Amino acid sequence: MSGLSAALVQALHAVVGDAGLIRDAERMQTYLSDWRNAYRGCAALVLRPASTEEVAAVVRLCAEAGVALVPQGGNTGLCGGSIPDDSGEQVVLSLTRMTAIREVDTGNETITVEAGVILQRLQEAAAEVGRLFPLSLGAEGSCTVGGNLATNAGGTAVLRYGNMRELTLGLEVVLPDGRIWHGLRGLRKDNTGYDLKQLFIGAEGTLGIITAAVLKLYPAPRSCNTAWVALADVAAAISLIGRMRQLCGDRLTGFELMSRQSLDFVVRHVPGCNDPFAQVHPWYVLIELSDTQVDAGLDALLESGLGEAFEEGLVVDAVIASSEAQVAALWALREGISEAQNHEGPSLKHDISVPVSCIPAFIETTDQALLAYLPGVRIVAYGHVGDGNLHYNLSKPPGYADADFKDQQAALMQIIYDATARCAGSISAEHGLGQAKREAAEHYKDPLERELMRTIKQALDPQGLMNPGKVL
Numbered sequence: 001m002s003g004l005s006a007a008l009v010q011a012l013h014a015v016v017g018d019a020g021l022i023r024d025a026e027r028m029q030t031y032l033s034d035w036r037n038a039y040r041g042c043a044a045l046v047l048r049p050a051s052t053e054e055v056a057a058v059v060r061l062c063a064e065a066g067v068a069l070v071p072q073g074g075n076t077g078l079c080g081g082s083i084p085d086d087s088g089e090q091v092v093l094s095l096t097r098m099t100a101i102r103e104v105d106t107g108n109e110t111i112t113v114e115a116g117v118i119l120q121r122l123q124e125a126a127a128e129v130g131r132l133f134p135l136s137l138g139a140e141g142s143c144t145v146g147g148n149l150a151t152n153a154g155g156t157a158v159l160r161y162g163n164m165r166e167l168t169l170g171l172e173v174v175l176p177d178g179r180i181w182h183g184l185r186g187l188r189k190d191n192t193g194y195d196l197k198q199l200f201i202g203a204e205g206t207l208g209i210i211t212a213a214v215l216k217l218y219p220a221p222r223s224c225n226t227a228w229v230a231l232a233d234v235a236a237a238i239s240l241i242g243r244m245r246q247l248c249g250d251r252l253t254g255f256e257l258m259s260r261q262s263l264d265f266v267v268r269h270v271p272g273c274n275d276p277f278a279q280v281h282p283w284y285v286l287i288e289l290s291d292t293q294v295d296a297g298l299d300a301l302l303e304s305g306l307g308e309a310f311e312e313g314l315v316v317d318a319v320i321a322s323s324e325a326q327v328a329a330l331w332a333l334r335e336g337i338s339e340a341q342n343h344e345g346p347s348l349k350h351d352i353s354v355p356v357s358c359i360p361a362f363i364e365t366t367d368q369a370l371l372a373y374l375p376g377v378r379i380v381a382y383g384h385v386g387d388g389n390l391h392y393n394l395s396k397p398p399g400y401a402d403a404d405f406k407d408q409q410a411a412l413m414q415i416i417y418d419a420t421a422r423c424a425g426s427i428s429a430e431h432g433l434g435q436a437k438r439e440a441a442e443h444y445k446d447p448l449e450r451e452l453m454r455t456i457k458q459a460l461d462p463q464g465l466m467n468p469g470k471v472l
């Protein structure tokens, strides 16, 4: 363990015990690269504290020794935010042993959970008391609440419920000096100064370690239905979401866009996934309605809304799911894109957001610019279009070498991010910056905003030991 003194390792071991300290190179591997193997690092140690007090103690010891910490949850992040650098001097601090559900307060409609709770477990705990915790994303089987908070995760239900910022009432955080901020308040109103929790949400572990949170619970939907709709172009999708919002109000809980290229990859690589239509179409949307009433007439709502749109030529074809199995099959088409694209060589990911009304022009002009620059590049455009959030991921032209394609990454990224900037958009809608987009943020984000972020970072983490090299 270069960099860590034997005394420090001994002191850390005294805090977390055998179960909480990994120094065996083999066992450390899983913590040192991301799920796509896009980022790889090495670490002096991996620590897995079992309590907030243990987190505080190890943070204090590392702060005193000037040792940098890399917080890690489920390691499903897409920007390398949870992967240490290659110095071998950093310590990965995994929160995966902190899995307690501390309190469920149905009277206050809140649940208090520790950072290592897997999102799917949290969803189940809410359902067990007849409630909904609405955050939902493809990695929910392995991502953790701590990571969801640190990346201000979004996913497919933001349209109706918002992202983690909106779903959180209180936080418990171990600060870079080891002090514990006991901010686990379940108050919906607290106007006593700065909203400090919002500093740590989306900070990607650069301001402190989130150890627990008070999260909002929502009424569980008791009826839900899904439609798969074919469209001639993206402008039709934007018109359709406006109509469905008007018609369905809060019952519109999902509206996901997918290009033909996305669907081709899924049908090709994800077993059991088939195109719902005989005809090929350029664009599709998945629409989900849900309601707390059992007989909310969602089918009729979908039929009337889509029927009218069909009559006016906005919709080319549509299918309304008639069973749970069909709902699941339609969602599998959407959720399978990420995995499917991995089968086509390197996937250059861009998680951008622009005003919803700009999406059609953004796609049209950026597609053209990309194809002019690299003929044959395959554009996998999909995502949470109701939030203005596009996953605009590129796969190499057929027959192109992986390495040559990766050599084009910076130029391709610049085309996309310049187009995003022209729409006053963001280069990271929901995945964060991590190490992947740190430089791009320096270029595309307002300099004053970056300066204010540095001021806050300096105030909270003057030694710069919290997840260095990420975000800033």
Ligand code: FAD
Pocket: 035, 070, 071, 072, 073, 074, 075, 076, 077, 078, 080, 081, 082, 095, 115, 136, 137, 138, 139, 142, 143, 144, 145, 146, 147, 148, 149, 150, 151, 152, 153, 154, 155, 156, 204, 205, 206, 208, 209, 210, 211, 338, 339, 430, 431, 434, 467, 470
């Ligand atoms: P990790 O990957 O372990 O860490 C992520 C970041 O948070 C790192 O910077 C890490 O240092 C920091 N961190 C982790 N835990 C803590 C903590 N307790 N305190 C402080 N910092 C911490 N994301 C979306 O937003 N929307 C999506 O729709 C979406 N879909 C996905 C689909 C797939 C198939 C995959 C693989 C990923 C997807 N993601 C999506 C990305 C990822 O799942 C989210 O960013 C998730 O919130 C990360 O959680 P995690 O526990 O895996 O965090």
Ligand code: S2G
Pocket: 078, 138, 155, 335, 337, 338, 349, 350, 351, 383, 391, 393
């Ligand atoms: C999603 C997943 C990430 C990607 O599926 O909504 O956030 O671009 C994305 O593969």
Ligand code: ZN
Pocket: 154, 155, 383, 384, 391, 430
């Ligand atoms: Zn997403």
